[in-house]
Amino acid sequence: MRVIAGTARGRTLHAPPAGAETRPTSDKVREALFNVLGPVGGLRALDLFAGTGALGVEALSRGAAECVFVDASDKVCEVVRRNVRECGFDARARVL
16 A cells, blocks of 8 residues: 655555454545545545554645544554654644
């Protein structure tokens, strides 16, 4: 899984082990979603059931002002924190 566009374009995202807990959003689905949404620069994003954090990281990469990631699993939240940190979005992200 990778970031599709923006400042973190091409970065590979880490994922928790696949299974019943997480099902990452595919590149194609994320691309289609952001094509429909249009520019997200300066907006706030909320990534519920974050999983890998791919949707929120994509929004941040495309210029969103901030993103809050929410997931019930501590293991998943650690993966999201790692992805956010490695993409350089620590200051604009919160993981709950």
